[in-house]
Amino acid sequence: MxxxxxxxxxxxxxxxxxxxxxxxxxxxxxxxxxxxxxxxxxxxxxxxxxxxxxxxxxxxxxxxxxxxxxxxxxxxxxxxxxxxxxxxxxxxxxxxxxxxxxxxxxxxxxxxxxxxxxxxxxxxxxxxxxxxxxxxxxxxxxxxxxxxxxxxxxxxxxxxxxxxxxxxxxxxxxxxxxxxxxxxxxxxxxxxxxxxxxxxxxxxxxxxxxxxxxxxAVSPTPPDGRVRVCLSYEKAHGDQDRTSAALEATGVSTTPIRIDSQCKYAMVASGRADLYLRLAREGYREKSWDHAAGCAVVRAAGGVVESATGEPLRIAGRWVDAPGGIVVRTPSVEVPAH
Incomplete structure (x- = not known):
């Protein structure tokens, strides 16, 4: 219940x-x-x-x-x-x-x-x-x-x-x-x-x-059709090649906003960004405390938080279950699986 x-x-x-x-x-x-x-x-x-x-x-x-x-x-x-x-x-x-x-x-x-x-x-x-x-x-x-x-x-x-x-x-x-x-x-x-x-x-x-x-609430549609994206300030936190490919496939042409922390979730939840990608390096597993709060805030604001393969993000105790990494988006933005 x-x-x-x-x-x-x-x-x-x-x-x-x-x-x-x-x-x-x-x-x-x-x-x-x-x-x-x-x-x-x-x-x-x-x-x-x-x-x-x-x-x-x-x-x-x-x-x-x-x-x-x-x-x-x-x-x-x-x-x-x-x-x-x-x-x-x-x-x-x-x-x-x-x-x-x-x-x-x-x-x-x-x-x-x-x-x-x-x-x-x-x-x-x-x-x-x-x-x-x-x-x-x-x-x-x-x-x-x-x-x-x-x-x-x-x-x-x-x-x-x-x-x-x-x-x-x-x-x-x-x-x-x-x-x-x-x-x-x-x-x-x-x-x-x-x-x-x-x-x-x-x-x-x-x-x-x-x-x-x-x-x-999350932005219903990207302003002027241009997807605003947030990425980690620290490039070592993700697979940069996969991230670049996913952004290209999504049609992102804007300069990414690079900031630290779950502030990126706040940006999406408040409608100031339409997409946040954190595509994992091979063998890396995310910790639950790095995503649980932000995930709840974005979902409460009407956004989507899912794995790179399109499955809802799930918490497994002290870890995150998100194959391939994490995609945070407004529902109007579709990201091809990468």
Missing amino acids: PIASDTLNLNAVLVAVSAASRVAGRAAAERGSLADLLKDDRSPVTVADLAVQVAITAGMRAAGVPHADRLVGEEGSDSLDAGGSKMLEQIIRLAGEALVDADLPSAAPTREAEVRELLDAGGLDPAAEGRDVFWSLDPIDGTKGFLRGQQFALALGLVEGDSPVVGFLGCPHLPLEVAEDYGTADSTGSIYAGVVGEGARAGGTDATAMASLTPI
Whole structure:
């Protein structure tokens, strides 16, 4: 039986995401003084990644959000071992700021053991544990964009079975309106929320109630028939030859908008892009936290999220089931299988 959205305390989730997004934006401004390191897979992790995951986990628990104990998070406490006391102090400070902003000061951790427990709470493996409803969190999606002072997103999605059904995207550097250059940081940022079957909404990062957000929808048809496409800023994230071939077959003639993170999902959901392609390199498998929230927001806005072979994107625990990669589009844009 589908989850009833009015039982999920989504206003509390929005408050937590908004507060953590504001703190992440402030952290980006002081990123030169924050600790960061490389994980075993050579991807970067910063204090902001860890602090946001701690704040969201603690905030949802304190607010009594359903299924808050079922979390798939990107980060774990192992990063603390390499980061040392400086990283721990900064995590406690930033997470505390977010929870104070969310009016949940008593939920703020003050000790290392509390921080470790909150980080490791995201280690759920739904496939192994038989959990059919869970939250999927990428605290700072697009960490390289964060480190460059460009686009990044806080991405939180609720998965039911293998389908993302609720999504929140906090985008501290992404403007709400059409912009000439999305590579620069907007001073206010934006937030996106979607419930599949009920619609999607957007507003500023000061939002505290779902009803205060403005309804959004994908573009019904590309303006002047010219498909606007979003691609990853980091070209290593996909197969460039397959991507070029797919764009040519689709008739795309516009210059791609290259930005980091699930901000690309927000662009499609808000009608500022018509297509986002992420065609996978051979042997690469996408993680659920990189797509669950964005998928829900786009689907709620009337868009399509599918595999490169035309099958609906599905979440398989900590992984994504999308053969050949991911296609995000407005329904009027057809992409030949590649």
